[in-house]
Amino acid sequence: MTNGSTQQEKPVLLDVKDLKTHFFQRQGVLKAVDGVSFTVREGEAVGLVGESGSGKTMTCLSLMRLVPRPGARIVGGEVWFRDQNLLELTEAEMREYRGHRMAMIMQDPQTSLNPVLTIGDQVMEPVKLHLKERGAQALERVLEALRAVRIPSPEDRLRQYPHQFSGGMRQRVVAAMGLVTNPELLIADEPTTSLDVTIQAQFLGLIRDLQREHQTSVIWVTHDLGIVAQMCDRVNVMYAGRIVESGEVRKIYKEPQHPYTKALLDSVPIMGNPRPRLYQIDGQPPDLRSIPTGCPFWPRCPSVMDICKEQYPPKTPTGGDDFVHCWLAEK
Amino acid sequence: MLRYIGLRFFQALLGLWFIATLVFVLSRSIGDPAEIFTARNSGVDAREIMAQKLGLDKPLYHQYALYMGQLVRGNLGKSVRNGIPVTQILAERLPATFILGLIALIFAVAVSIPLGVLGAVYRDSPIDWIAKVIAFLGQSMPPFWLGIMLIILFAVVWGIVPPAGKLGPTSYILPAFTLGWAVMAGMVRLVRSSMLDVLDSDYVTMARAKGLAEIVVVSKHGLRNALIPVITYSSLILGAFMNGSVVVEQVFAWPGIGTVAVQSVVSRDFPVIQGVVIVFGGFFILINFFVDILYAVIDPRIKYTAQ
């Protein structure tokens, strides 16, 4: 884990400001991402945590400008990649970034790889496209990438198809595909959710090593607080399309400010710390088509106050780059 | 791969055998075989000779052996209507049906694939609307009526093509269009929905995430996967063509196997029907066999997993 105190001196790689992505359906507007702001510095590992439907995946797709059309659209905000607002680029310019300076890994290795193309072909694509390499040079680059993700005898496996690999290996191929161009930012959307626990540990270790070696920034999207604890320097907690708390992992885990963060941490059963009942957060995540006024968490909040039902709490800094959106902290 | 081909080949042979046997069972169950196999207006003697030939006095398995023996040697008997050997009738008529079917198939594929793909890629655009309308109309329109309306318009009113029969290159146009139309409509729908599914998949999103241009994503990553269900459905498509031939040939008085089939039913000419069923069935199995091979070539999952 990188030393927390030097983190703040590293330059900012990604600066997301008030990002808004909405779905436009027959029944109404679904605010999947509703004013999300966070930063990622060079070499930093940042977690994006939340329940299903909190908007984590949509945020990632919005960063890559891969929001599903028709139906959804980025309607506001800025996404600064170093000194360029990605939302202002043309599609052709954006394609220079995708798979080159920023890469993505998705959850299900079964479906992330094209079943009718060889894995060699698929890992080769970004090399040919972005690194403009050909022939033996390109081939060597691909083999290097496969070796880096610890695929044994990659030369033999180039001509094989995804279904001939096990789940864990497939996910490593996907990682190779993403990292072959040495991107500055890697977005990992729940990459271990469909893997066995032991494979998961291997995979996480692999990514951490690669990250340290190349100083790649990583955004870890997950609902698993354990992964965040292991892999991330900072964490952003999302609820109903917004970030409700953001801060250094160690600090937040020790002293969560937002009731939702507290509740999430409390729901994790701890060995050797027996409790009569498993803690569960009351209620359900809100329907994103009809978010309640005020703070979207108020119907489930154990410390709800009157003002919570009326106004969304403003950003309260809690030290350094950290912040929280809660009326309790405002006091 | 070889094992796969071998297995499919064996299954094809099995299918052929099955059809031949089915036809045999049919011939022994719908009436007096001697009568249905002998030419009309022939006397009792002719029927007795036929009974002898078919081995009707012998046990059933003996008859079956005789039948199979004849079949393998290519002897399908003679038409009871005019005494012409069935194989000759079929040989004369088969090419006409085959060529018509081929042209119709090319037409159907050439139109439906681009239309379906474009409809999916440019969803809800005017071209998608056209695709959907064609798919709908095509599946709702009785093909025989379409043929007749086309004849009225192009042959009677405008006179640019002959109204019926196989007379020169222009006479192929209307029948091939009519035959291909219904199949094309179904295929547009299939291709479009298959392409929509593929475009929604994770690997397409990943391809885009790699920064590939949209045209590469659609053609390299999308198309090949989208066409797999089309190949899966090809046996149904073939069946539709066979059905269609019968009707279309009637409408256009096309001298093919379809008209032969209808004629023989109406005139109760069993040997000819028997021949038609065997030929159609055999053809069907053969095409399915080739499609299975094609399937294996396109989808590597079939090639490399034990079947």
Place this chain on the structure above:
Amino acid sequence: MAEESTQLVVTTGASIWRLRLIAVASGLRRAPKIPTAVLGVLMVFALFGPWIAPHNPVAVDLANSFSPPAWHAEGTVSNLLGTDKLGRDILSRLIRGARVSLALSLAIIGIGGGAGVILGLISGYSGKMVDTVIQRGVEVILAMPTILVALVFVFSVGRSFESVMLILSPFVAARFTRIVRGETLSVRERDFVAIAQVIGTPTWMILLKHVLPNVFNTVIVLATLEVGHLILLESSLSFLGVGVPPPLPAWGLMVADGREFISSAYWIALFPGLAILLAVLSVNLFGDWLRDILDPRRRQL
């Protein structure tokens, strides 16, 4: 983005039928107007045909043969759509033909669909052996060219309303079986089925009370679309001369009758075909709309 669709989870069969009825009834107001209207007209024709038809559909009147439709110079309002070569009124025959088409379709769907649903439930719910046997049978049937088989069948058995029914039912059944089997396979994995099994409910009751209500929506949609398909098939058979025998005025048969006169009396072939087109189109459009509100997979809850 794959979303988990919310299936109607059923633990008792009773109340879901009422819920469904309410859904369809309230949805009917939003039904596509023209197809529903056409279907309504067809049903009226089918039910009240004999009383609505201006003339006797089978009455021969040679003096009046080949009379053109009303908007032609020699046409009469009495024979609005003209007469055929035997002087029979086209419009009346169309109306009477509606009954033939609909009756035949409904009968075949009833028999074939019923058998198909039962087989599908059994196939999807039973063990590997039974399932494989039924599946092979279904595949063989689906692979056969319908019209050719129908031709041979009618050759063997003779031409009648019943023979058409008999030969087309297996094809319909096969389609139902395949779809119902698919649905049954997924419903079988649901918790409420497991619970029913654990408490010892007999299989037939599980199928009836738990599985069937959940596949029912799909069945209804399929049945509607099959009506269109059957009308097309039956009219093709009639056109070829192996459908229901005369003097019943089947639409396909009318088109065949008109075939030889297309240059001189186009109306004999045109109108019956148009009727088929309109009927099938309306059924398909209606079925598509029905699928939007009934089939849980597509529903936006």
